[in-house]
Amino acid sequence: MEYEEEGLTRDGLKEEYHHAIARKIILLTVCVLGIVLFVGLLSLSNYEGVGLKETYEIIWNHILGNEYPSKSLFWWADRYIWNTAFPHALAAIIAGAALAICGTMMQSMMVNPLADPYSTGISSGACFGAICAIVVGVSFSSVTGEMGIVTNAFIGAMVPALLIVFLAQRIHMTPATLILLGTAISYFFNSMITYLMVTTDADTLQSAYMWQVGSLDGMSWDSLPIMAVVTVIGSAIVMLLSSKLNVMSLGENSAISLGVDVERFRLLCLVLMAVMTAAIVSFTGIIGFIGLVAPHMVRLVIGSDNRFVAPISMAAGALLLLAADYIAFQFSDIPVGVVMSVIGSPVFFLIILWQTRKAGAIY
């Protein structure tokens, strides 16, 4: 009878458990439906007579391999969707999903709500590489032109990651020292970036700043395979590791006593995250917000079990970036990262206000 008062009856527990599962399923469904909707909206071309329904029809037919008669209206629409809209949408989905899952991993691993994929200085390293290419015209490799920026950014992103892995073997690595190391490294690279940016002329500064803000414009089929392969493999590994991540988020001592080789696991996670983030960031620029906020949004709704947070936050991140990309597409001047934080932060704010203790978040 005492238990009943505290709401811990068997039926009550069962009901609560079902609620929790329902919440996870609903959230995942909403995200997936949202992604499908926005892929359609993004593919909506300006041709008359091709509405949203016809767009899905064209996509479906393309997947099935049905071709339209050459130079007909639908043929043109098909070409537009396949060559322009789809790479764009896929890039948004891949980038959003990858950054969100990296953020989930970092936050659980570091036991710190302020951690995000960029906490280890990967973003500033990438930015430094890209800005070297844009401002000074220095290429770290033999590749030039548009791809020169990408390779520069990738190489730049690897520097902080390698530095951390190298230093981590020399010190006793607690999450705090690791995160501070990352911060110190990113401050160093940021200062170099700022140095290059304040000494250059105003126009170059603007184009460098645009890279820094991040954008999905100009995504083509060429850039997708690398992003997709790295993201799929990486997130599969993260999902396999998610129960270990749960243990890590209990704190270092508990994790050790539960049989996790904390230091090696952390190193593995760091390398994994570095490669995933670098692969995304070098193509898109520094898209902020998702990596930090998408996992929090998901956690506030469904609790912090990483087995569910990891996949659902991937869907949520993809949806966020895709929706922002669609809106940014309407105002062609504004980069996607900006749109995302304009819309995303009030939503995040409301979720924080709305969150009740029942949601089971660890906060």
Next chain:
Amino acid sequence: MADEKGGGDILIEDTRDGFRDEYRSMNRRKAMFILAFLLLAAGAFFLTLGFGIYDIGVTDAVGVFFDHLLGNPIDPKDDYYVWDVRVPRAIGALLIGAGLSVAGAIMQNDFKNPLAEPYTMGISSGAFLGATLNIILGISIVPFISGTATTVVNSFICSLIPTAIIVLVAKYRNLTPTAMILTGIAVMFLFSSITQIMMVTAPSETMADAYEWRVGSLSSMQWEYIPVMLIVTVLITAVLWFSSSKLNVMYAGDRAAQTFGENARGIRVSTLVLVSVMTAVLICFTGTIGFIGLVGPHVARIFVGSDNRYLIPTSAAFGAAFVILADTLAKVSGPNGLPVGVICSMIGGPLFIWILVRQRKSAWI
């Protein structure tokens, strides 16, 4: 020492004395660190008077400084460059370093998070929004102000909005530290995205101006700014220092604080307000100078540990010394001079990595 039988009492006495001695010598060592950093800051203050565009040696400049203080007659040109240009800039550097470091120490303590800094609650994004409103759109929030004062007033007002929102939310909702940080993140992203919209749509020239404001520089320091900065920084630092024992309890966690009879949430909100006001006053004159607010307290922590009675003064002294030295380098670096924030992170970043690698025991668990 004593033989095995019957020596127990003496041994306990011995160890008790030993502990006491050790504790005292530890505290003496901490005080020595504070003194050393203070001396360093004072030395750097005189050193920096000798650097700048106008050609005057360090000893001459210090001479001019004391002559002005004593009222002796001086060459007006010397007087202008040393007393009216360099002294306010040096004082500004000391205040910025001390204030931001203390603010960072308090934030890290309040939220028990090594990544917390004065800007965690969105102060910098608010200030930057206010500044860009004026620099790019030419809007003044308070009517009847024009010129550079507009940027200052705008950024001051806007920088307090995020804190106001958080305090308001904390009043009606039971916010845990993490929820407060998350609220801060939400507000910060909202503000900075509005700023970014302005930045990317602005013509490249004004965008460069706004970018320069964000990077932060001490080159526009004037005597008029000093009184406000000085009074606010000294007063708030003193208040925080006198309540350091309460802040220490906060570090033990909210539950522990409650058992000690302290209202952790109340302390957190009130220190947050104090820190925000101090940070806002400092950065509205200079732009958002980064690095020192995050790293200053960490360096201090490595030297004296996390006890706020020592941490607050050490952070202040170290921050002041570091920023004024960085600003001296900034002045040497060229005719236009690199922004002080750039120098801070360029030199401080590797230095901090070295300190982190060298330290035996982590100051953070």
